[in-house]
Amino acid sequence: MADNTYDVIVVGGGPGGYVTAIRSAQLGFKTCVVEANHLGGICLNWGCIPTKALLRTAEVYNNMKHAADFGLKVEGVSFDLEKVVKRSRSVAGQLSKGVAHLLKKNKVDVVDGFGKLAGGKEGARKVAVEKDGKKVVDLTAKHVILATGARARQLPGLEVDGKLxxxxxxxxxxxxxxxxxxxxxxxxxxxxxxxxxxxxxxxxxxxxxxxxxxxxxxxxxxxxxxxxxxxxxxxxxxxxxxxxxxxxxxxxxxxxxxxxxxxxxxxxxxxxxxGIVGNVEDIGLEGAGVKVEKTHVVVDEYSRTGVPGIYAIGDLTGPPWLAHKAEHEGVICIEKIAGVADVHPLDTGRIPGCTYCHPQVASVGLTEQQAKDKGHKIKVGRFSFIGNGKAIALGEPEGLVKTIFDEKTGELLGAHMIGAEVTELIQGYSIAKTLETTEQELMHTVFPHPTLSEMMHEAVLDAYGKVIHM
Missing domain, CATH: 3.50.50.60 (FAD/NAD(P)-binding domain)
Known part of the structure; x- marks a missing residue:
């Protein structure tokens, strides 16, 4: 192969892009990532990770202000905004370097620049890379996976000016x-x-x-x-x-x-x-014949665009706009390309969503109304944080766990939670949905005591009239 010829080129080094590139290299493909700004993309550098660092600071600050509730004495509680921001940026910087290390470890080439589809045909797709308006290099690959992400939507009259x-x-x-x-x-x-x-x-x-x-x-x-x-x-x-x-x-x-x-x-x-809009501009979609609808690239269940050799994943393809969705989508895409056995399309109904406010919010699957609209006869269970010993001990008695089951089959249709650490707890229900667990299996599962997770058990029991601690 010529130096600039690859099996797979991934355009965009965000969560979807870099994970896809690593899996591509693991599958034996000669792989390259083209990234215009920062490895890790918006999520790692300007989204998921640094915002969680800020929110952790707010959580600690709030706890300090309520120290007396725990029998502690703290006086003169304040914060240094510059250091708060510095810590957040440091966390992002550390993880961005980690992504670079992982790509190097897996022998994935990284090209610094803005990648654009530049013609070619199936088996020899071309990507032109520019930086600051100047040509960097022309690359060729049999498969090009677009992972250019999305950006904040601008409404007329509410345009961002960076100041006010x-x-x-x-x-x-x-x-x-x-x-x-x-x-x-x-x-x-x-x-x-x-x-x-x-x-x-x-x-x-x-x-x-x-x-x-x-x-x-x-x-x-x-x-x-x-x-x-x-x-x-x-x-x-x-x-x-x-x-x-x-x-x-x-x-x-x-x-x-x-x-x-x-x-x-x-x-x-x-x-x-x-909201957000897909980054579909100036990446050569029109010239390549790739279909775009409502600022997002149209793809099938394996991320194929309809143009042989060109694929798209993550936020670029539409909701849910989540890093973990992009990562799994990318892995499915490249494994399908590689001919890996037992590759299945991503079921978005099994993708959990999390909001890291106070109290936290997390969910997976159908809401109660969605379940009814789909024709399910349902059983609904609820359990309040106030009935959980660990929640009371933490000083976090405000919250709710809600479960929704199909009455006939016992299938877990959805789970919805608000309260302390529910963004960690939700994965239990996500696993249950992936394993197609029934209410009986969840009821027979032993949850450790004292933990917040016990409420997940109780919410299942409540759906079937067997709740203990409420």
Whole structure:
């Protein structure tokens, strides 16, 4: 092979891209990753990881403020914002270097630059790489996997300016802590930032156009979260829309329409968290004949675009926009290319979703309404954190675990949780769904005591009238 000829070229080094490249190399393919910015992509550098570092700081800070509840004395609690941000960036930097190490260890070549489909035919797809407007190299491969990710959606009138109107990037590296903040959008990104800034002392107002916050979650969990957030002091407006934004020298005023009436909300900053769009521009899709719908590349169940030799994975292909979805999608894609036996399409119904606010929110599978809409006759179980010894000992008695089963088969259709550490607990139900576990098998499983996981058992028992501790 010529030096610039590969079996597989992956365009984009985010979670989906670098994981796919490593698995590709493990399968014996000569592999290259083309990355324009940072290895690890948005998730590792400007998303999942650094935001969790910020939220961990907020959690510790909140615990310090409530030290007296645990019999501890802490005086003069405060924070150094510069060091808070520095720690978050350090965590991201450490993991980005880790990705570079993993790629090198697996003998994956990394090309620094912006990759673009540049013609060729099946068996010899070409990718042109540029950096700062200058050509770096032309690469050729039999298979090109696009993993260019997505970016924050910009709404007219709410365009990010980096000063008064922030995207997630600016929100992660504030130079000063705003005293007041408007967050537009109450999905995972919006709620996580609302939770962080509120905990750190800002007065936060969340504006959501839908009739409830966290709209992808089970309505019962959304209602629980709203009540909890409002109890903490967050102001939440649902069925509300920002109609106009007035910018001052040092603040913004949002004109919000709600129930046919308008009100003005003034704040130091505004965070726009209204969804994402795929990075489909300028990567040669049109010339290659790759189909795009609503800013996302159209693919089949094995990530094939319909153009032989060109594939797409992750956020570029649409929801759910989750790093773990991208990773698994990429592995399935490359294993299918390699002809690995027993490769199955990704079942998105088994992908857990997590929101790292306080309290945390996590779910997998169908909501109660979705299960009914699909024609299931269901059994629903619930268990409150207040009935769990570990939750009370932790000082975290607020929360709920909800399970949904098919009455006839005992299939676990969905699980929905809110409370301390549910983003860790949800994987138990994810495994149960993957193994097609029934209610009987979950009931017969022994859960350790005292743990939060016992509530998962109790929620199953409750669905069948066998709950013990409630």
């Amino acid at each position: 109107v922030w995207s997630y990037r600016e929100a992660m590296v504030p130079e000063d802590m705003p005293k007041s903040l408007i967050v537009v959008g109450s999905g995972a990104i919006g709620i996580e930032f609302a939770s962080f800034y509120h905990t750190m002392g800002a007065e936060v107002t969340v504006v959501e156009v839908m009739d409830r916050i966290l709209p992808v979650e089970d309505p019962e969990i959304s209602a629980f979260a709203k009540k909890s957030f409002e109890k903490q002091g967050l102001k939440i407006l649902t069925k509300a829309q920002v109609k106009e934004l007035k910018k001052g020298a040092k603040d913004v005023t949002a004109v919000v329409e709600m129930d046919g009436k308008t009100q003005e909300i003034k704040a130091d900053k505004l965070i726009s968290a209204v």
